Amino acid sequence: ETGVTQTPRHLVMGMTNKKSLKCEQHLGHNAMYWYKQSAKKPLELMFVYNFKEQTENNSVPSRFSPECPNSSHLFLHLHTLQPEDSALYLCASSKGRQETQYFGPGTRLLVL
Amino acid sequence: SQQGEEDPQALSIQEGENATMNCSYKTSINNLQWYRQNSGRGLVHLILIRSNEREKHSGRLRVTLDTSKKSSSLLITASRAADTASYFCATDPPDQGGKLIFGQGTELSVKP
Numbered sequence: 595e596t597g598v599t600q601t602p603r604h605l606v607m608g609m610t611n612k613k614s615l616k617c618e619q620h621l622g623h624n625a626m627y628w629y630k631q632s633a634k635k636p637l638e639l640m641f642v643y644n645f646k647e648q649t650e651n652n653s654v655p656s657r658f659s660p661e662c663p664n665s666s667h668l669f670l671h672l673h674t675l676q677p678e679d680s681a682l683y684l685c686a687s688s689k690g691r692q693e694t695q696y697f698g699p700g701t702r703l704l705v706l
Numbered sequence: 707s708q709q710g711e712e713d714p715q716a717l718s719i720q721e722g723e724n725a726t727m728n729c730s731y732k733t734s735i736n737n738l739q740w741y742r743q744n745s746g747r748g749l750v751h752l753i754l755i756r757s758n759e760r761e762k763h764s765g766r767l768r769v770t771l772d773t774s775k776k777s778s779s780l781l782i783t784a785s786r787a788a789d790t791a792s793y794f795c796a797t798d799p800p801d802q803g804g805k806l807i808f809g810q811g812t813e814l815s816v817k818p
Contacts, residue, residue: 637808691804697748
C-alpha cells in the first residue's frame with residue numbers, strides 16, 4: 595500500500611455517460627497528479643495540483659475536468675468520452691513538486 | 707526519440723540471474739527515478755538518484771547514473787519470480803517544475 599487510494603478500480607462507460615474518478619492520499623502531501631497510461635505508450639501527465647491550485651494542464655481535452663477540493667482529494671470528472679480514452683488512469687501525490695511521487699493502484703477505464 | 711527511453715523493451719531471465727535495464731535521456735535533469743509496475747497496477751517507487759550522484763543501492767537494487775552519457779542503469783541482483791514486472795525510468799528536467807517524464811518501460815520476466 596502506497597497511501598494513495600483510487601476508486602473505482604474498474605469502470606465501463608458509454609460515450610454519453612458522465613462519471614468521476616476519485617483519488618485520496620493519506621500521506622499529508624501537497625501535490626497531486628493525474629496520469630494516463632495507454633497500452634504501449636509512456637505515462638502521460640494530465641494535470642498537476644499543488645496546494646489545491648492547478649499548476650499544469652498538459653493540453654488535456656475539456657472532456658476531462660479535474661477538481662481538487664483539498665490537498666488530500668483529487669477528482670477527475672469524465673463526460674462524453676471517446677473509445678480512445680480507454681486507459682489506466684493513475685493518481686499520484688508527492689510532498690512537493692520535485693519530491694518522490696507515490697502512485698495509487700489506478701482506475702482501468704473502458705469507453706464503449 | 708523521447709526523454710527516458712528504456713532498453714531493452716523486454717527481458718526474460720531465470721530466477722537467480724541478474725537483470726540489467728538501461729535508460730537514456732536527452733536533456734539535463736535534477737534527478738532520475740526508477741519505478742516498478744505489476745501488470746495493470748499502480749507504480750511503485752524504487753529509487754531516486756540525484757544528478758550529482760553516480761551510484762545508489764537499495765537492497766538487491768543498484769542504480770548508476772552517468773550524466774555525461776545521459777544514461778542510467780538499474781541492476782537487480784539474484785532475481786526472483788516476484789520481480790516480474792515492468793520497470794520505468796522517469797526524469798525530472800530542471801525547467802519543468804518537477805514534472806516527471808516517463809519512458810515506455812522494460813518488461814522483465816523472471817522464470818522460476
